[in-house]
Amino acid sequence: MIATLPLVRKLSAFVALSGAEIDVLEGLRKRRRTFVAGRDLVHQGQSDQAAYILMSGWACSYKELADGQRQIVDFQVPGDFLGLRSVLLHISDHSIEPVTDIEVTEVLKADLLEAFAQTPRLALAIFWAASRDEAMVVEHLVGVGRRNAAERLAHFLLELGARLALIGQGSKAGYDCPLTQYLMADALGLSAVHVNxxxxxxxxxxxxxxxxxxxxxxxYDGLTAFADFDPSYLDHADPLLT
Structure with a gap:
């Protein structure tokens, strides 16, 4: 059912989408592709790259350093855009790797411009989603720079829970999470031993x-207090409390 698409559920947290706007989102699903875990679908420095809407599975965005080390910038869950900034800037400043096997919808720049022309409110909703992603990156920077390891990990897992609850894949009780301790370590600036x-x-x-x-x-309440987790930067009411 269209209304249960993760992207629709996510954007509906910001604006009540009309039937016409949902139809436009459905129209973006013309080119569906699958990628296997561990094989990059976008490479750092790649030009003229399409964007993707993640339909199922998890992915991560990361920067690779000259010495081979990497920093995971964020994880993507269903309903998230992959590489949206790269479409606008014409070159990818990071790589994207599937954490699990994923299904995506490929979205070209022309597709987005046409969708925005048809439904300006949809453009505003997607701008909100991009702004929220930027707010999460800022919060991650604060975590790496100022939170101790336990607070950092607790905050990270609570944030993932709030994001998944938004699309109906998490609750106050918990959620399925395919991340390894090595992946979390690369995202949090810790070693896998420290994460354990x-x-x-x-x-x-x-x-x-x-x-x-x-x-x-x-x-949940004790963990929230411990991590000083305030979901207001996600710009929606905390769905874990409902």
Missing amino acids: RVLRLLREADLLTFRDGHVTFIN
Whole structure:
């Protein structure tokens, strides 16, 4: 059903989409593609790249350094755009790698311009989504620079929970999460050993568990207070509280 598409659910948090606007979003799904986990679909420095709408699965955006190290900038979940900025700037300043096998819709610049011309409110909603993504990057920078390891990881997992709840794939109880400790380490500026240690501390504090690909919030309110997590930067009411 169209109304359950992740992108529709995500944008509907900002604006009540009309039937015509939902139809325009549906029209963007003409070119559907699949990519396997671990193989980049966008390379840093690539030019004239299409954007993608992530329909299912998870991906990550990262920057690779000259010495081979990488910093994961963010993870993408269903309903997110991949490479939207690259379409506007004509060159990708980061790489995108599927964390799991993914299904995407390829969106060309002409597709976006036509959609925006038909429904200006849709352009505003997508601008909101892009602005929210920028706010998350700012929050991640604060986390790496000023939060200790336990606060950083707790905040990160709460943010993922709020994002997934927005598209109906998470709740106050928890959510499925395919991320390895190595991936989280590359995103949080920690070692995988340190991530493992922090997860154990959070579990022993009866705040959360992360086991067999599932995050369980044992004490959501306590975890929120511990991480000083305020979802207002995501610019929507906290769906985990509903």
